[in-house]
Amino acid sequence: MQHPEASSINEHSLDRDCTTLSRHVLQQLSSFNAEAQDISAIMNRIALAAKLISRRLSKAGLMAGALGFTGETNVQGESVKKMDVYANEVFISVFKQSGLVCRLASEEMDKPYYIPENCPIGRYTLLYDPIDGSSNVDINLNVGSIFSLRQQQGEDLEGEAKDLLQPGDQQIAAGYILYGPSTVLVYSLGKGVHSFILDPSLGEFILAEENIQIPQHGPVYSVNEGNYWQWDESIREYIRYVHRHEGYTARYSGALVGDFHRILLQGGVFLYPGTVQKPQGKLRLIYESAPLAFLAEQAGGKASTGNQRLLDVVPDKLHARTPLVIGSTKDVELVESFIQDWTRRQLETESLIVT
Ligand code: AHG
Numbered sequence: 001m002q003h004p005e006a007s008s009i010n011e012h013s014l015d016r017d018c019t020t021l022s023r024h025v026l027q028q029l030s031s032f033n034a035e036a037q038d039i040s041a042i043m044n045r046i047a048l049a050a051k052l053i054s055r056r057l058s059k060a061g062l063m064a065g066a067l068g069f070t071g072e073t074n075v076q077g078e079s080v081k082k083m084d085v086y087a088n089e090v091f092i093s094v095f096k097q098s099g100l101v102c103r104l105a106s107e108e109m110d111k112p113y114y115i116p117e118n119c120p121i122g123r124y125t126l127l128y129d130p131i132d133g134s135s136n137v138d139i140n141l142n143v144g145s146i147f148s149l150r151q152q153q154g155e156d157l158e159g160e161a162k163d164l165l166q167p168g169d170q171q172i173a174a175g176y177i178l179y180g181p182s183t184v185l186v187y188s189l190g191k192g193v194h195s196f197i198l199d200p201s202l203g204e205f206i207l208a209e210e211n212i213q214i215p216q217h218g219p220v221y222s223v224n225e226g227n228y229w230q231w232d233e234s235i236r237e238y239i240r241y242v243h244r245h246e247g248y249t250a251r252y253s254g255a256l257v258g259d260f261h262r263i264l265l266q267g268g269v270f271l272y273p274g275t276v277q278k279p280q281g282k283l284r285l286i287y288e289s290a291p292l293a294f295l296a297e298q299a300g301g302k303a304s305t306g307n308q309r310l311l312d313v314v315p316d317k318l319h320a321r322t323p324l325v326i327g328s329t330k331d332v333e334l335v336e337s338f339i340q341d342w343t344r345r346q347l348e349t350e351s352l353i354v355t
């Protein structure tokens with residue numbers, strides 16, 4: 001007979017192995033009602049998209065036509081990679097004939113994409129960045145996908161998605177997939193942040209960590225310092241502060257998902273401030289910054305534009321950008337304090353000039 005302790009360890013690891021993403025969603029919603037079933041099914045389709053993208057990424061260097069640019073430019077004015085197109089189409093394909101998601105909007109599509117057969121019953125919109133950190137794709141470094149789920153309001157007859165021009169607080173679910181040494185899916189339904197790792201032998205995302213909490217402070221600052229002379233003086237002052245003080249270290253991978261994941265687990269701050277060329281920064285609000293802001297807050301951290309809580313920002317268009325400061329509460333607040341201090345000094349100088 002097996003030792004009772006050994007048997008309880010087996011039970012524990014078996015229970016963990018059986019905690020798949022779709023089961024976890026139902027546990028989170030504490031219900032088997034139709035809405036819970038729908039959200040569980042949506043997360044399951046997102047997991048399928050993640051597996052398809054992960055599979056292609058793992059073999060891309062061996063496949064003809066998987067890497068490199070398409071020669072096209074997207075609505076952001078950025079060169080499109082073949083992997084961006086593939087991943088964008090994967091998210092559309094997994095939701096076809098699902099009866100779940102009526103409309104998708106992504107970084108790679110000028111306008112929202114409708115799946116009309118789903119619309120009579122599926123009143124959700126999925127917003128996503130199919131490949132985040134595309135510049136890493138061709139050199140086999142980490143990339144990600146970001147997603148956000150919202151309730152669709154009204155008919156959107158003009159296809160301009162005006163109902164999406166709402167603050168990030170309206171998100172029902174948000175998360176990302178990080179394609180790194182392992183494929184990790186992190187999500188929140190507004191009840192904490194949880195991570196799952198793809199077990200390739202099972203083809204399932206298995207629970208790795210529940211209720212992740214961002215440390216209140218961490219050593220990492222993550223920013224593209226190549227933009228130093230394009231930032232406002234307040235950001236330059238903050239960077240000079242971390243240079244002069246012990247305990248800070250820079251980490252920047254070129255993929256927001258990877259940089260954010262490090263901060264989620266170990267603390268610190270990621271920032272993409274406005275620059276001379278891009279006064280609103282580079283990151284898009286509704287399918288990059290807002291989903292990560294939702295996760296940051298759910299994990300006890302903070303996300304802001306530097307001046308305003310990020311989840312309060314109302315976008316003026318589908319592909320709107322905002323400056324982003326995100327991560328550990330104390331580190332985000334430190335960046336904000338530099339911005340506020342500088343703004344106050346500017347106002348004082350201006351009032352002196354006027355008087
Ligand atoms: P995407 O590949 O979806 O366009 O996003 C790239 C983003 C983000 O992942 C990253 O943090 C940032 O762009 C890097 O931009 P810089 O090269 O300007 O630092």
Ligand code: MN
Nearest residue numbers: 129132133288
């Ligand atoms: Mn991106």
Ligand code: MN
Nearest residue numbers: 107129131132
């Ligand atoms: Mn992208």
